[in-house]
Amino acid sequence: MSDPTPExxxxxxxxxAKIKEVRDRMMAEKTGEKGLVIVHTGPGKGKSSAGFGMIFRCIAHxxxxxxxxxxxxxxxxxERTLIETHFADQCRFVVAGEGFTWETQDLARxxxxxxxxxxxxKQLIRDPEIRFVLLDEINIALRYDYLDIAEVVAFLRDEKPEMTHVCLTGRNAKPELIEIADLVxxxxxxxxxxxxxIKAQPGVEF
Structure with a gap:
């Protein structure tokens, strides 16, 4: 491949230079800040991975x-092993499930x-010291009506502190959640x- 000519x-x-001018002008107009409701959904891989990516960004900051x-x-x-072993003082990790529904086979539990x-x-989101809360796979719990979508939406809309970010992951996000989210x-x-x-493998799926 030849080197570019002077022209x-x-x-x-x-x-x-024109692109930079437009971008600089656009970025200068974006001055607002707020705590975001973020939803990662869809059938593809990477929803939880993206959520944990933001968790590690928070830890770094x-x-x-x-x-x-x-x-x-x-x-x-x-992710869980790394957080609990090295970053427990910066990130709380709470387990609220025992496995996929076809494994547990216990609806009440x-x-x-x-x-x-x-x-x-809700306690973690209300905590003024915590800046970001990842609700990993909560969309699955909402899909199966283990939780009331109306209650979750009302809490995020009315009670979430102004500058706290909340990320909700999982397939089949409810339309009501998508409606109130800032980033989907x-x-x-x-x-x-x-x-x-090919089975699920360490470092890729978990």
């Missing part, structure tokens, strides 16, 4: 944070665990190794 370099600089893990709390995951997890989640990302599944007979 190509000039056109490139002019083009990028010295922002106290917390995780309440619904449904799959019985799993031994890399699953509902009780979810309800207890939600009560803990839907993970699409294009290809997954599970369909080719």
């Amino acid at each position: 190509e370099e000039r056109r490139h600089r002019e083009k990028k 010295g922002m106290p944070c917390a995780v309440v893990q619904f449904i799959k709390g019985a799993w031994s995951t890399g 699953d509902k009780a665990m979810a309800a207890a997890g939600w009560e803990t989640a 990302t839907e993970m699409a599944q294009v290809k997954h190794p599970f369909r080719a007979g």
Whole structure:
């Protein structure tokens, strides 16, 4: 590949300078700050991973944070091990589930665990010292009506402190939750190794 000509370099600089001007003007207009309600949903992989990515950002910035893990709390995951081993003073980790519903096969116990997890989640969200709360897989608990979506939405809308971020993950986010959220990302599944007979593996799935 040949080096760019002086004319190509000039056109490139002019083009990028115009883009920078527009971007700088746009960024100068974005001055607001608020605690966000963030939803990661959809059939694709990466919802919890994205939520934990933000947890580790908070830890890096010295922002106290917390995780309440619904449904799959019985799993031994890399995120949980790392947080509990190295960052327990910066991030609380609460288990509010004992495994996927087809594993537990105990509706009453699953509902009780979810309800207890939600009560803990509300306490953590109300805590003025905590800046970010990840409600991992809560959308699954809401999907199966283990929790009342109207109550969850009302709490996030009316009681969440102004500058506290809350991230809710899991497939099939309820429309009511999507409506009040500030940021919603839907993970699409294009290809997954599970369909080719590859099992869940450390470092990728957990």
